[in-house]
Amino acid sequence: MANNKHLTTSWGAPVGDNQNSMTAGSRGPTLIQDVHLLEKLAHFNRERVPERVVHAKGAGAHGYFEVTNDVSNYTKADLFNGLGKQTPLFIRFSTVAGENGSADTVRDPRGFAVKFYTEEGNYDIVGNNTPVFFIRDAIKFPDFIHTQKRDPQTHLKNPTAVWDFWSLSPESLHQVSILMSDRGIPATFRHMHGFGSHTFKWVNKAGEGFWVKYHFKTEQGVKNLSPDLAAKLAGENPDYHTEDLFNAIEKGEHPSWRLCVQIMPLEDANTYRFDPFDVTKVWSQKDYPLIEVGRMVLNKNPENYFAEVEQATFSPGTLVPGVEVSPDKMLQGRLFAYADAHRYRVGANHQALPINAPKNGVHNYQRDGQMRFDSNGGRSVYYEPNSFDGPQESPENKQTPYPVEGNADAVGYDHHDHYTQAGDLYRLLTKDERTRLVHNVVEAMKPVALEKIKLRQIQHFYKADPEYGTRVAEGLGLSVPQEV
Template sequence: MTDQIAAGPLTTETGAPVADNQQSQSAGPGGPVLLQDQHLIEKLARFNRERIPERVVHARGAGAYGTFRVTADVTRWTRARFLSEIGKETEVFLRFSTVAGNLGAADAVRDPRGFAVKFYTEDGNYDLVGNNTPVFFIRDAIKFPDFIHTQKRDPYTGSQEADNVWDFWGLSPESTHQVTWLFGDRGIPASYRHMDGFGSHTFQWSNEAGEVFWVKYHFKTDQGIRNLTQDEADALAGRDPDSHQRDLREAIERGEYPTWTVQVQIMPAAEAAAYRFNPFDLTKVWPHADYPPVTIGTLELNRNPRNVFAEVEQATFSPHHFVPGIGPSPDKMLQGRLFAYGDAHRHRVGINADQLPVNRPHAAGARTHGRDGLAYDGRHGGAKNYEPNSFGGPAQTGRPPWEPVQVAGATGDHPTPAHAEDDDFVQAGNLYRLMSEEERERLVANLAGFLAKVSREEIAERAIANFRRADEDYGKRLEAAVQALRG
């Protein structure tokens, strides 16, 4: 692969030589420009179409290629072939991102970070689309558009508004745990290299015998956790908006390849129903004392993209991209994402997005009967486009990639099933009590600085009440800090 265009005459997109790339054709030396100037028209029309719609969320990102290497035998839990033997390596592409900011936003902001990994396996691509936090603000995808609307620009002011953010969080008490994460020390990572990643959701693993296990993924940074204070982040965002993207690229250029230790928590399927928390609730973690993380591999990033637009902006990830031995869970947030991500990319990049170099399978062939549409390149030739057929075309395997899940009951708008110790505040309180006194002080200061900006007293009071329910001291200190800032 070369970074240079072949030497020779500059041409149009159809290969015709360009006589003059400095002056457009005109009717005489001082006359109007001519529509017959094919090079001018093509150049301007092409320029007008150089951008695709940016992602609604996770628009601001950076990425790199690397290698995942298996370090433990996990075949008793999953039949996924890329995990089948110690020492086996799989090419990966990892895209980091912020969530709320647009494409031109700064990197050093208080926001969750996307942590999306594409494994180019021999059974097709496996996308693990997570964050740098093990939990999220909501547990049901039906609330996601509303949540993101509160994080984005207000339709009247055109700015993010504290009223909108805190109104939603206060009315959605399940967000208390994630908000505590976000406004704590890990809310602004110093770089993409110095933060952990999580699959966040619960996923299904199944072995050759058809036994089912529920798993959660953890990517533990080997560079150590490093974070920025709010003041440090404000200064860095103004001085270098591209700080995290630049840090990742330059580290790889220096040969300082970032690595993560990959772990999973594993729950036998039979234990899920009686577990003290709902194991499919995205607002909760599985305590490590209950299900200790098992180290299964290492992930190293060692190659930068050659072209950011082609390989980072056009990269697409979907939680629905599974491989045999790995599948979804009844997590209602995950279930919504199975549709939403693929649909977003079909709209944003096009129906053939999965055949772009960064997205197409690298270690397997894509044998489908889907064709035509935007940017189709004729890769199927004249092959028949239906199945079954009598002409040697690809056919179904007859073996589902994951195991079925038992369901029962009437259809309807059901609330998430509650388990013995489920509520919206216990894990947020546990997280607060795990913090040192200095960490609590910074957490309260960060929360109060934003909460004090709301214009309606009842919004602030409702939010503080949720933190008080997580921990009495937590709420009391936050209330005092907000009152001090509001005078």
């Protein structure tokens, strides 16, 4: 009889590592032979029918992106080249954990997904309103989101599960601190920044590469809601953010963001003081200052919510020449998971829907599938290579290589400092902002059923900053554990 304490795959085999995905060397890329990772992500994407498993509640708008600075030294991507060049786009804002009918004003990260309809195909930047995330390996994503969803017995949100997972995953501390701060509840979708969060790779026409991070800076200014007002709005107008975005655009008050990037030379990744591909950390803007790229403006509301907002599909793997991926373990998993979720939720032909279809046309050998509503390739050749002048690859658009080394193994990031940046964030806050942060944490942790979970999390806060941990402990009527 198998030991029921042992974690197993869906086919009953024991799992040797459920914390780290298998990579080629310590930085990856992630290996497709990690069948446990693929099974977790594929099963997770099929757990909700038919709404999105995460980011179910959202609002969208059309607009354009205009280049305001020459960055051709860094990337050959068409949409980022040529001063004044405009590219049409569609954006979807969302909450993460709630269902389709949930309130807009809950404390939750906000999804920030942008689809650029470029002359070289579509390009998606799929991020959040925070520059970091709770975890840094995709193998932990299904477990994390399970804690944010409903308890399978009570069908209620479960604070014990939330804080149990966070306290056992100290890499989450930075994002938890942001979430529990004033920025955890934006005033509107218009009054928040957006981030690509992950590290990506830009490549210029000479084939030179650079690591890059995206920052969308709101031109409306950052504004947030107090918990009391947010709770009031959740009861009186649960669609407050959706309504605000629609009405602002209808009135001609077109929201806008300034897109900036941080650029890191490739070789710096080997010597920087922490792993730059770790999505739980930010790069210092003193080390890599923001460089302006352009301006995003939203100026048109959808004509039909379902056809445009609900059927819009985004993936960080929707790339164009000049933009490539990095060994970020969380990003590597998302490259599979997002597109797979859309194939399940919307269908194998989701990219052919009008809201997702590229403006420059599609030329490939994909045929058939459910709900194929176009000509299905007509009578054209349907395989490659062929002798009938069908579309062929363009070698100049191959992704540029980066070296990998080491053993095929399930390994974590080398850098285990989960506390410095969370502590720096706490110390950057004003006295009043710290007080509100501590209050929000305390109120969120009070319902946790086990005292040992509270004490474990208090240790993380204390390691980030002694005052932070002490004040949370006092608010919960507990003492900071002696071991810290």
